[in-house]
Amino acid sequence: MTTADTALVETWPGTVFPPAGVGVVVFDVVGTLVEPSPSVAVAYQQAALRHGLTVDAAVIQERFKAAWRRQEMVDAAAVPAFATSRGREAERWHAIVDDVFGGEAVSGAIFADLWEHFGRVEAWQPLVHGRALVRQAIDAGVTVALASNFDERLLAIAERLEPLSWVPHVFASSEIGWRKPAPEFFRWVERRLGCGPDEVLLVGDDPELDVAAARRAGWRSLGVADR
Ligand SMILES: [Mg+2]
Structure with a gap:
């Protein structure tokens, strides 16, 4: 800042x-x-656990930050820059989840789980x-x-x-x-x-x-x- x-x-x-x-x-x-509640890292950790994958929340937090930045760079480099759509937003979050879970076979299922999670009002607090x-x-x-x-x-x-x-x-x-x-x-x-x-x-x-x-x-x- x-x-x-x-x-x-x-x-x-x-x-x-x-x-x-x-x-x-x-x-x-x-x-x-508003903010996510539980935190993004904990929500990702819990979703991974539901699919049999155990990952430390601190590791998830670091990977998530890097993955989020990578997707911002993808949008910045696109022509036109920062254009989006429903399809692009789903693609962004799928790519972030894939980055966080390192291409695990269950990554797609975790993405679907998290997409639904963050669409629920209970996932957020004022x-x-x-x-x-x-x-x-x-x-x-x-x-x-x-x-x-x-x-x-x-x-x-x-x-x-x-x-x-x-x-x-x-x-x-x-x-x-x-x-x-x-x-x-x-x-x-x-x-x-x-x-x-x-x-x-x-x-x-x-x-x-x-x-x-x-x-x-x-x-x-x-x-x-x-x-
Ligand atoms: Mg903001």
Whole structure:
């Protein structure tokens, strides 16, 4: 995280939210409003165990980080960069699971298990600071939306899990056809909400995919955690 981004993080909860002049607040979802519970590493470990494979959670955590980064690089190198679809999102997660379990024969079955797991509302828990920010944005009377790199599995979860269920507009990458940090992602959200870049604030946990990418798109942005 850069110094500028850290300074931004420190502005909340120390300042007025949403800031003056903001008419639209767009929230990232994973790591900003909700987190996996149990953790990704433990969910992967439990899924592997159900298929007869024992792997240490710390090993899974390291492999998962590397696999996730590898898929981000695949998307960055694609033409056009960061375009996505339902098919690409399923392919991403299948490749990540394959990377984590080293091409084990049961990897496909573990992937199917995990795909279903992370599509269930019970796999997620709200973050306290996220809940407070969504409540403040709604109470301020601004337009509030969710815009996530999560795929369309998010839509069913968002209907049932607070504070996601409080938000009237839910946009998922596979529906948009683009992932953050693609500028097209931000333009698509503007079109759907009927707003211009100068009135939007993005709130997110990722210094690059949320905070920096939104600013390049001409939005304001607020980082909420240093992960
Ligand atoms: Mg996030």
